[in-house]
Amino acid sequence: MTHLDELESQSIYLMREAYHAFKKPAMLWSMGKDSNVLLWLAKKAFCGHIPLPVVHIDTTYEFPEMLEFRAWAQKHYGFELTVWTNFEARARGIGYETTDPVTVTHELKTVALQQCLAANGYDALITGIRRDEDSTRAKERYFSPRNAEFEWDYKDQPPEFWNHFTTESGPGEHVRVQPLLDWTEIDIWRYLDREKVPLPGMYFSRNGQRYRSLGCMPISKPVKSDARTIDAIIEELKVTKVSERAGRAQDHHERNAMQKLRAKGFM
Amino acid sequence: MNAPPDTAPTPKAAAPGAPAAPAARPSQSDHLQLVVVGHVDHGKSTLIGRLLFDTHSVPDGKAERIEAACKAEGMEFEYAFLLDALLEEQAQNITMDTTRVPFRTERRPFTIIDAPGHKEFLKNMITGAASADAAVLLVDAQEGLREQTRRHCFLLSLLGLRQIVVAVNKMDLVDYRPDVFDAIRTELSEFLAKLGIEPAHFIPISAKHGEGLLRGSGRMAWYRGPTLLDVLERFRANPPASGGPLRLSVQDVYRFDSRRIIAGLIESGSVSVGDAIEFVPGGKRSRVRSIETWPQSDPPRAGPVGSGSEVALTLEDELFVERGQIGAPLGDKPYEARTFTARVFWIHDTPLRSGELIPLKLGTQQAEARVLGIQRTLDAVTLESGTGTTGEVKVHEVAEIRLRVRKPIAFDVGGKVPALGRFVLMRGRRIGGGGVIDSVVDEPTATLGKGPVSRAAILGHRGCIIWMTGLSGSGKSTLAQALEQRLLTSGILSAVLDGDVLRTGLSRNLGFTPDDRSENLRRATELAIHLADAGVVVIAALISPYRLDRAMAAERAKEKGIPFAEIYINAPLAECERRDPKQLYRKARAGQILQFTGIDSPYEAPLAPDLELRTDRESVGDSIEKLTQAALSLARPQEQALDGAGADI
Numbered sequence: 023m024t025h026l027d028e029l030e031s032q033s034i035y036l037m038r039e040a041y042h043a044f045k046k047p048a049m050l051w052s053m054g055k056d057s058n059v060l061l062w063l064a065k066k067a068f069c070g071h072i073p074l075p076v077v078h079i080d081t082t083y084e085f086p087e088m089l090e091f092r093a094w095a096q097k098h099y100g101f102e103l104t105v106w107t108n109f110e111a112r113a114r115g116i117g118y119e120t121t122d123p124v125t126v127t128h129e130l131k132t133v134a135l136q137q138c139l140a141a142n143g144y145d146a147l148i149t150g151i152r153r154d155e156d157s158t159r160a161k162e163r164y165f166s167p168r169n170a171e172f173e174w175d176y177k178d179q180p181p182e183f184w185n186h187f188t189t190e191s192g193p194g195e196h197v198r199v200q201p202l203l204d205w206t207e208i209d210i211w212r213y214l215d216r217e218k219v220p221l222p223g224m225y226f227s228r229n230g231q232r233y234r235s236l237g238c239m240p241i242s243k244p245v246k247s248d249a250r251t252i253d254a255i256i257e258e259l260k261v262t263k264v265s266e267r268a269g270r271a272q273d274h275h276e277r278n279a280m281q282k283l284r285a286k287g288f289m
Numbered sequence: 290m291n292a293p294p295d296t297a298p299t300p301k302a303a304a305p306g307a308p309a310a311p312a313a314r315p316s317q318s319d320h321l322q323l324v325v326v327g328h329v330d331h332g333k334s335t336l337i338g339r340l341l342f343d344t345h346s347v348p349d350g351k352a353e354r355i356e357a358a359c360k361a362e363g364m365e366f367e368y369a370f371l372l373d374a375l376l377e378e379q380a381q382n383i384t385m386d387t388t389r390v391p392f393r394t395e396r397r398p399f400t401i402i403d404a405p406g407h408k409e410f411l412k413n414m415i416t417g418a419a420s421a422d423a424a425v426l427l428v429d430a431q432e433g434l435r436e437q438t439r440r441h442c443f444l445l446s447l448l449g450l451r452q453i454v455v456a457v458n459k460m461d462l463v464d465y466r467p468d469v470f471d472a473i474r475t476e477l478s479e480f481l482a483k484l485g486i487e488p489a490h491f492i493p494i495s496a497k498h499g500e501g502l503l504r505g506s507g508r509m510a511w512y513r514g515p516t517l518l519d520v521l522e523r524f525r526a527n528p529p530a531s532g533g534p535l536r537l538s539v540q541d542v543y544r545f546d547s548r549r550i551i552a553g554l555i556e557s558g559s560v561s562v563g564d565a566i567e568f569v570p571g572g573k574r575s576r577v578r579s580i581e582t583w584p585q586s587d588p589p590r591a592g593p594v595g596s597g598s599e600v601a602l603t604l605e606d607e608l609f610v611e612r613g614q615i616g617a618p619l620g621d622k623p624y625e626a627r628t629f630t631a632r633v634f635w636i637h638d639t640p641l642r643s644g645e646l647i648p649l650k651l652g653t654q655q656a657e658a659r660v661l662g663i664q665r666t667l668d669a670v671t672l673e674s675g676t677g678t679t680g681e682v683k684v685h686e687v688a689e690i691r692l693r694v695r696k697p698i699a700f701d702v703g704g705k706v707p708a709l710g711r712f713v714l715m716r717g718r719r720i721g722g723g724g725v726i727d728s729v730v731d732e733p734t735a736t737l738g739k740g741p742v743s744r745a746a747i748l749g750h751r752g753c754i755i756w757m758t759g760l761s762g763s764g765k766s767t768l769a770q771a772l773e774q775r776l777l778t779s780g781i782l783s784a785v786l787d788g789d790v791l792r793t794g795l796s797r798n799l800g801f802t803p804d805d806r807s808e809n810l811r812r813a814t815e816l817a818i819h820l821a822d823a824g825v826v827v828i829a830a831l832i833s834p835y836r837l838d839r840a841m842a843a844e845r846a847k848e849k850g851i852p853f854a855e856i857y858i859n860a861p862l863a864e865c866e867r868r869d870p871k872q873l874y875r876k877a878r879a880g881q882i883l884q885f886t887g888i889d890s891p892y893e894a895p896l897a898p899d900l901e902l903r904t905d906r907e908s909v910g911d912s913i914e915k916l917t918q919a920a921l922s923l924a925r926p927q928e929q930a931l932d933g934a935g936a937d938i
Binding site for chain 2: 023025027028030031034035038039041042065066067068069070071073153154160163167179180181182183184185186188189190191203204206263265
């Protein structure tokens with residue numbers, strides 16, 4: 023087995039475990055490269071089907087190109103799509119124009135997700151986070167419980183080993199299932215390349231720059247790059263020492279911003 | 290593959306349905322999963338930080354940011370901070386949880402699993418080490434072997450990790466003296482030998498100064514061995530057990546469309562279309578009709594699909610296969626049994642108790658397991674066995690135990706297929722501990738109960754009567770209540786039949802004449818037999834002063850096939866009168882109660898009781914212990930015998 027085969031098998035194992043263990047699991051999808059790998063793996067895990075709802079938390083600050091991709095991909099793969107927006111916060115005037123990015127991220131992503139879970143009764147969320155993205159994500163579990171307030175108790179995480187996990191959640195609680203934890207950014211690109219997974223075009227160089235990580239329009243900054251193909255992107259990643267989420271403003275707004283966001287329920 | 294215009298360009302167009310091009314990379318994964326263990330403060334995070342730094346695996350800006358932060362605090366540059374990104378960690382200087390950090394050298398990619406050394410976080414260390422291919426064991430040159438050093442060694446051996454390199458750290462603090470290094474090497478070698486571990490190398494290092502990691506050190510010219518990275522680059526990335534027989538752990542059976550697809554993980558061996566497979570437990574057999582893939586491959590995939598792979602297949606026959614079953618070749622199946630011995634480590638605050646019923650997970654199987662006995666606990670630090678029998682395994686302890694699951698499960702032993710020879714025990718939603726199966730205990734399956742489906746088989750024990758006789762105030766009720774609790778906690782259905790309670794209900798029309806006393810006991814006996822026949826361990830607490838009545842009770846139980854034990858709760862009259870918990874003796878002496886046993890009515894002490902408890906001489910605890918053993922030997926005779934036989938295993 024190649025390393026990619028091992029990662030693929032492990033992710034499929036985790037997805038199948040989650041699908042079996044929970045009553046109402048859902049899968050998060052941001053249309054970004056990692057979540058597209060997630061969709062692809064789900065198709066493989068469930069033999070061409072995506073038997074669980076796919077959730078997009080729409081902040082209303084999405085790139086139009088990403089929204090086009092969303093519509094296309096839903097039709098292409100065929101799955102049940104749930105789109106959720108925290109309209110209440112938007113009505114209160116929460117937005118990048120007026121508010122700091124950490125608050126906006128919390129309101130329009132975390133709180134929106136909370137509302138979506140409460141409305142739909144999901145008890146598990148399959149997410150596409152990876153350990154190499156961020157030092158707090160590095161400490162994550164494959165099955166990571168969240169209490170009813172969405173809090174992550176990173177100081178007392180359940181043990182997991184030998185393919186055994188915490189696969190139960192209490193009322194109002196949910197478990198984050200994270201099949202891509204062990205993948206690195208380069209693994210993702212190699213897999214996208216090997217499997218020919220469809221992707222939004224914004225990851226590839228246009229006018230000397232490309233997006234390495236995609237989030238809300240006002241706070242996602244492109245990097246300088248001439249990489250127009252996956253091969254070129256991989257070559258670029260081999261030598262870069264700029265961190266993947268450097269272009270995501272909410273991570274760097276204040277010291278430990280990511281830790282604070284994640285402890286309160288951000289992905 | 291189509292995409293909306295301008296939105297989803299696939300960089301390299303692939304012909305529809307074409308198989309993925311082979312990757313131009315090494316065909317075999319050489320990715321080494323590495324765990325770093327050792328006592329708290331022996332320098333794990335510093336070592337990892339330094340390895341990352343020296344192999345240029347740190348993102349731009351991170352080292353500079355930490356350097357600035359350290360300078361602001363007036364500290365030296367701290368490599369450990371490269372890892373310890375969380376706020377609390379920097380405050381306490383302790384790694385909080387398992388972290389996985391990828392890095393690569395020219396020879397191979399690595400993932401470091403940072404397992405913390407802080408005592409409370411042993412579960413994280415196990416979480417990390419269980420998935421590692423190799424371990425670096427760090428020992429502080431100044432401090433030498435400490436408690437966690439030894440404990441971690443023990444757990445590495447239990448987890449089956451065999452590739453271990455010892456790094457003696459902080460050599461700079463002992464002036465790079467070879468005698469310090471040699472002393473640690475000698476002591477640790479001896480300890481590891483007892484665990485069956487032979488380290489690949491002992492290497493003197495100073496993580497802080499980068500000595501002995503990527504390059505040697507001029508200050509340790511006396512050391513002629515390899516550097517740490519040399520050793521790590523030569524370790525094997527553990528190949529999955531591909532040589533073994535097929536073991537397919539069934540995760541689920543999907544019926545999204547007309548196909549009935551069995552999905553699962555190949556734990557060992559391989560599977561191809563046409564292979565004959567038996568699913569255990571159960572023993573249903575069929576052949577593989579197809580291996581399902583998405584996108585559909587052309588031609589259809591025929592296999593072999595090897596170990597470590599997820600697979601989805603259909604069978605030639607419509608079998609009822611379910612999650613938890615294991616697919617195996619006809620001639621080489623795993624064991625299918627209920628009782629086995631195992632070494633377990635416990636990582637939950639609530640101890641594992643003898644007699645308790647606890648959920649067990651092995652592969653994708655789940656079953657309730659009864660802890661039949663805890664043979665011995667092992668002190669993971671001294672490797673000494675605990676003395677005598679023990680009732681529980683506490684947090685961070687290791688023990689040899691005997692388990693019996695309620696339904697047969699399939700497993701392998703002796704390292705044949707490691708993944709199917711180990712299990713976890715669940716404490717609530719969390720894993721409470723893990724274990725490795727050592728041996729199967731052959732058990733006669735049909736000795737409990739009667740009929741095809743017996744109550745005993747459901748309950749895990751049989752009904753019986755524990756008949757406690759003795760003077761009023763001798764301690765019957767107290768002991769009966771305590772015994773009931775003990776049995777209930779051990780998962781044994783039990784009930785107290787109390788004389789005083791009978792007298793207020795079933796026998797309320799009776800007095801205390803000899804005839805009425807006999808009738809009262811006849812009713813009590815029949816009630817006890819009914820309850821015991823229904824599977825209950827009946828604890829009768831009755832003065833029952835006459836030998837004849839007790840003999841009749843024993844006789845009736847024998848007729849009905851109900852095990853019966855006569856327990857004499859013996860305390861001298863004077864003592865009972867002194868205790869007088871219900872003030873009955875006082876009333877009897879005052880003539881307010883007539884025909885009171887011991888005062889104006891006789892008590893005929895048993896001539897040959899099955900057990901006699903001198904409650905005036907021994908402690909309540911001792912009495913309860915003896916009673917419990919007596920009750921268990923009646924309720925679960927076979928396990929008692931097994932426990933006895935297992936004592937010298």
